[in-house]
Amino acid sequence: MGLLSVAAGALNTVLADQWREYFYCDSLSENVLMTKGLPRKAKNNQNTKGSDNLISNGSVVAVNEGQCMIIVDNGAIVEVSAEPGQYVYDSSTEPSIFYGGLGKGIVDSFNQWKKRVGFGGDTATDQRVYYFNTKDIMGNKYGTQNPIPFRLIDKNINLDVEFGVRCHGEYSYRLIDPILFYKKVCGNVTEEFTRDRIDSQLKSELLTALQPAFADISAKGIRYSELPAHADDIAAALNQHLTETWGKNYGVEIAAFGLSSATISEADAEKIQTLQLNASLRDPGMAGATLAAAQAQAMKDAANNQSAGPMMAFAGLNMANMAGGMNTGNLYNMAAQQQQMAQQAQPQMQQPGAPVAGVVAGGPAEAPKMQAGRWTCECGSENNGNFCTNCGKPKPQPKNWFCPQCGIENTGNFCTNCGTKKP
CATH class of the missing domain: 1.10.287 (Helix Hairpins)
Structure with a gap:
């Protein structure tokens, strides 16, 4: 009696599962990262006794914009699609007389009935459709409880100082690898996977990655006060440092990064102003x-x-x-x-037809070098540099003269190029 009851029950489930199904998912809210797809049940739909977690052969799966669909057959991912449109699942192990021909459908259904009888009338299979939210997940607030080290480098005044920066703002992220996210984060959930189950972990790792990201930004010579204007550069630096954690562990990346403010302590601000003033x-x-x-x-x-x-x-x-x-x-x-010395170091503009200083018929000649030595200032102090250490007066410069023959500038009594005597 029990065997006949199981056979009858298995026959009923096989017949109920012959209907092709239509899987559809409405727009996912920003709080839902993944949800389980269910066949749509209209008011006039007579398919009300089908088995759970079963996809009949020839069923249609619809994918909307901003979604990615995967089909899991007995724990293994067998289909993936992120392109919007309708797809017919024709690789299912559950036969249907409404798809693939009537004769083949009847034979496959009979074999399926025998299989279910052996499992006491159970389907002995599990097939699911999951939809992933691939839109930008926005509105994730962050704030640094402790100051983040920031190195200020100003090569113009040889300034190199490190101080702490506090910042806060918002960021958004997106799923770039739904398969990895399914395998390592959400798995085969029964209903949906929401963002609140992972946001705290993402925020903690984001704040950890801010320190090396700020180091990359400061190396470009960007001041802390200019950080809000370089939000895109910070996002790129964060993605680079979060590749090992977000990218390879969760299949997630930074979509946008907003910096509302970046402040330092009053002591650090006063210290920087003093150093900049002293350098100027x-x-x-x-x-x-x-x-x-x-x-x-x-x-x-x-x-x-x-x-x-x-x-x-x-x-x-x-x-x-x-x-x-x-x-x-x-x-x-x-x-x-x-x-004046800087101007003398630059090449002098020559009039057309005038002789060029330092150039002779045979080619360029060496420019006369200034001889370094001790000199006595008017105040009586002896010096080695260009300015008097006592009164600050500049070192007297020798009176140069140009040779009337070749036009070379000289400081001695004879021309260093042609030997002409100083006029």
Whole structure:
């Protein structure tokens, strides 16, 4: 009696599973990364007794934009499609008399009935359709609880300093390998897999990758205040560093990265401003302008000093200027001297037909070299450099003369090219 009941039940399920099915998935929300596809059941659909997790041969699977579909047959992925459209699944192990011919369908259905009888009337198979959300998953907020080291490099002033940056914003990511995501993350879920089950892990790894990404950005000479304008560069650097984790473990990549703000502590900001100011004062012209502004402010403060009297205040100001060992005039002279030397180092423009300095008929000749040596300043101090270490006056330059025969510039009494005596 039991065997006959099993045979009858198996026959009913085989007949109920003959209907071809239509699998369809509505638009997936941004909170759903993967969902199990179900056959659509219209009001007039008579296919109400079919077996669960079974796809009849010849069934249709529809794929929408922003979706990827996979078919899993008894635990193995057998079909994948990310192109929108309808697909007929004609490789199913579940026969149908409505697809592939009536005679073949009857024979295959009879063999299927015998198989189910051996399993007590059960289908003994599991076939599923899964839909993946391949759109950008947006609105993922992040924020650095602890400062991230950022290296500021300014080659113009030889500045190289490291400090901590706090930042916050939002980022979006997308699935680029649904098969890897299915194998290593979600598996054969019964309904759907939502983003809240993986967002915390992704955010933690993103913050870890921010440090080497910032190192790549700082190496390009980008200041921390310019970080919001280089969000695309940060996203590219993040993808490079997250390839080993997101890409190879989850099949996910950064789609976009937004940086709302990047701030540093007040102590670090003051430190950077001081270093930049000190570096700018290496230029004698900048140093002279800074000193002139400081002296002007000191004169205003001295004029307003009623307690000590204006005369005493100005006397103290003069003593301070004398004790400094340098004045604005010397600094401006040093800047002018440097500018003059830079101009002399550049090739001089020659008039048409005029002799070119340093060029003779036989080819280019060596330019005269300046001889380094000790010299005595007007104040009596001996020096080796280009400026006096005591008063700051520039080193006297020798008076050059041009040879009337070949046009070569000389400093001695005879021309170094043709031997003509200095006029």
